[in-house]
Amino acid sequence: xxxxxxxxxxxxxxxxxxxxxxxxxxxxxxxxxxxxxxxxxxxxxxxxxxxxxxxxxxxxxxxxxxxxxxxxxxxxxxxxxxxxxxxxxxxxxxxxxxxxxxxxxxxxxxxxxxxxxxxxxxxxxxxxxxxxxxxxxxxxxxxxxxxxxxxxxxxxxxxxxxxxxxxxxxxxxxxxxxxxxxxxxxxxxxxxxxxxxxxxxxxxxxxxxxxxxxxxxxxxxxxxxxxxxxxxxxxxxxxxxxxxxxxxxxxxxxxxxxxxxxxxxxxxxxxxxxxxxxxxxxxxxxxxxxxxxxxxxxxxxxxxxxxxxxxxxxxxxxxxxxxxxxxxxxxxxxxxxxxxxxxxxxxxxxxxxxxxxxxxxxxxxxxxxxxxxxxxxxxxxxxxxxxxxxxxxx
Numbered sequence: 456x457x458x459x460x461x462x463x464x465x466x467x468x469x470x471x472x473x474x475x476x477x478x479x480x481x482x483x484x485x486x487x488x489x490x491x492x493x494x495x496x497x498x499x500x501x502x503x504x505x506x507x508x509x510x511x512x513x514x515x516x517x518x519x520x521x522x523x524x525x526x527x528x529x530x531x532x533x534x535x536x537x538x539x540x541x542x543x544x545x546x547x548x549x550x551x552x553x554x555x556x557x558x559x560x561x562x563x564x565x566x567x568x569x570x571x572x573x574x575x576x577x578x579x580x581x582x583x584x585x586x587x588x589x590x591x592x593x594x595x596x597x598x599x600x601x602x603x604x605x606x607x608x609x610x611x612x613x614x615x616x617x618x619x620x621x622x623x624x625x626x627x628x629x630x631x632x633x634x635x636x637x638x639x640x641x642x643x644x645x646x647x648x649x650x651x652x653x654x655x656x657x658x659x660x661x662x663x664x665x666x667x668x669x670x671x672x673x674x675x676x677x678x679x680x681x682x683x684x685x686x687x688x689x690x691x692x693x694x695x696x697x698x699x700x701x702x703x704x705x706x707x708x709x710x711x712x713x714x715x716x717x718x719x720x721x722x723x724x725x726x727x728x729x730x731x732x733x734x735x736x737x738x739x740x741x742x743x744x745x746x747x748x749x750x751x752x753x754x755x756x757x758x759x760x761x762x763x764x765x766x767x768x769x770x771x772x773x774x775x776x777x778x779x780x781x782x783x784x785x786x787x788x789x790x791x792x793x794x795x796x797x798x799x800x801x802x803x804x805x806x807x808x809x810x811x812x813x814x815x816x817x818x819x820x821x822x823x824x825x826x827x828x829x830x831x832x833x834x835x836x837x838x839x840x841x842x843x844x845x846x847x848x849x
Contacts, residue, residue: 457510457511461775466505466506466509466770467665467668469766470668470670473766474673477499487740491688492681492685496654499681500654501767503657513838513840517773517775520776525777530545532545556666556667557664564663567722568722570720571720575604576623580606581606590636593640594640597645601622603622606626607628609628610717612709614626615643615726616643617724619652626639634701635708642726643726649682651682655682655724658671661675684737687702687741706734706737799846802814803834804842805837
């Protein structure tokens with residue numbers, strides 16, 4: 456695997472496009488109902504994977520772009536100063552800012568996680584027998600074996616869940632009917648057993664890594680909305696219509712609950728949000744689901760699945776590289792027919808007989824059709840794997 460400027464640009468562009476598609480999909484409840492939240496969640500998992508693995512694989516094939524992209528590439532890569540033998544270019548400066556920002560954000564996220572754990576641990580356990588019995592009923596229906604710490608706090612205005620290993624469910628001190636408590640616990644348990652806390656963790660890691668990319672923040676917000684809709688779908692899947700209405704009413708009650716000493720932490724996954732537009736969207740989505748419940752939509756699922764597979768294959772198998780045609784650059788070289796390949800990371804990669812790609816310091820310099828091989832220092836490899844084995848790396 457090889458990380459380069461081109462692989463980072465390719466990943467960024469691809470994920471921005473997919474985030475845009477994700478946004479359009481979530482704007483249309485009926486389309487989301489047709490596909491199903493489980494399928495869309497699987498698709499977004501691929502997007503997360505692509506975000507977190509922005510590398511060029513050994514079998515990735517290069518697709519060369521001769522216009523605009525090479526100028527952008529050289530703007531970032533070309534050195535503009537040298538200090539004590541160390542070359543400085545815009546790419547290295549931005550990489551330093553990137554790494555510094557990511558380290559600071561990771562430290563802040565770890566601090567917030569510790570604070571959230573300390574807050575949950577300090578909350579007194581819930582002791583109301585009737586509510587605990589309702590939790591036991593919802594827990595038994597999940598058919599899983601996991602211990603949850605049920606606690607209460609007057610600093611939260613909605614039930615929430617926290618922790619993948621040691622898990623807490625925190626509720627505000629309110630009086631609710633037994634059915635509402637059942638919906639609340641079923642909701643939070645579904646968050647856990649559907650792996651939503653892990654998705655939440657990955658989204659936070661993405662935002663720390665790519666803090667400079669606005670698309671990751673939009674993606675995180677869309678992902679949170681999708682996770683809530685996925686829970687709503689799974690909780691109400693087998694409910695009668697009137698019980699679905701009761702579930703929506705429970706969401707509304709929690710959204711309108713007022714707590715003046717509200718505690719906020721991004722690691723706490725809440726039962727509902729206070730934004731009216733978001734709550735209305737969840738309600739409309741559940742109403743649309745009533746229409747499509749227990750119907751199989753093979754065609755849209757197949758289309759979305761194939762589109763995802765094609766994108767994944769394209770993203771893995773091809774990488775767009777900036778390149779300049781040999782005929783346009785060879786005459787600009789002062790020493791014609793003579794190239795300095797004595798430096799490390801400078802070699803030829805033979806694509807096929809008569810066709811070579813020129814690498815300079817492990818970056819593609821030129822892709823051309825016929826190279827005059829009359830320099831004894833020229834090293835020619837048949838694949839990048841061979842070059843990685845024989846050539847000193849960066």
